[in-house]
Amino acid sequence: MKNSFDEKILDEAQDWINANQKVVLATVIQTWGSSPRQVGSRMIVNEKGDFSGSVSGGCVESAVVSECLSLIKDNKPCKKIEFKVSNESAWEVGLACGGEIAVYIEQIH
């Protein structure tokens, strides 16, 4: 059972915002097959590329950070990204577990 009440990632997002950082929130919204982090798992990224939390077991985090930085640069509100097994065309990252995940990224503004 996931204990969302005790998760601190959104509190941390607010701390970053209070420190005048731009924050993008990444959330796992769908999973297929085996994937290490369940739906609702979160990660935050700031404009410098610092991040906290996780959306996988380390497989796609770097790609998510890059996407979040582009979102800030292009000043877009949100984007949905799907990661499949060795998704070579995009970022050359994939999920070693053989699963697929969809991650939704959105600016907190």
Place this chain on the structure above:
Amino acid sequence: MKIKTLEEILKKKSSKTEFAILTNLENGDSEIYLPGTSPKGEFSKYAGEIENFFKSKKNGVIENSEIFIETYIKPIKVIVVGAVHIAQYLVDFAKSLNFEISIIDPRGYFASEQRFPDIKVINKWPKEAFEEIETNSSTALIALTHDPKIDDPALQYALKNKFYYIGALGSKKTHENRCQRLSEAGFTNDQISSIHGPIGIKLGGKSAPEIALSIIAQLVSQTYKK
């Protein structure tokens, strides 16, 4: 997500109010939903689905839509009878698994606050103790004293109030005697056989943390069957 929405989420989170975050994945709109209310604007089309996600404690994208829902549901209440050594390990496991433990034990020397910091310990007999705890069919009971004087009234209460998980520690022989007593007290075979006894899944371990692990594993598996 708007900063205002984030602030509201944090407020609800710290007051442990049950709610859900609804997000429109197409345009980025998000809103907070409270159970029993009607979702606003675009989200109102999916009122039924949103309610179902909430009831089944699920997070995810509503089928054939671009609506994502993340639910914030209170921990499952687990009542442990017997402030024994195994209970100390149960408390440790429960914390990271979203179970909220309350302990009942009329024996003062067992149920001390030092042994169970941050846990509600009720130093009364089960009958009186249950007057202090709100329970329903989403509550679980773990009876650990294997003393009929203490366990039996709690088991009877849990059966009558249809707890979704009821487990009782004790050997096969102890459990047979327990079933016999419950039968004499008027409980049906179906009711009695719903009790997990001897409690826990078979792991092979005998130490207190191993027994606690086998109990918590059974509780988790029954919670997903619910």
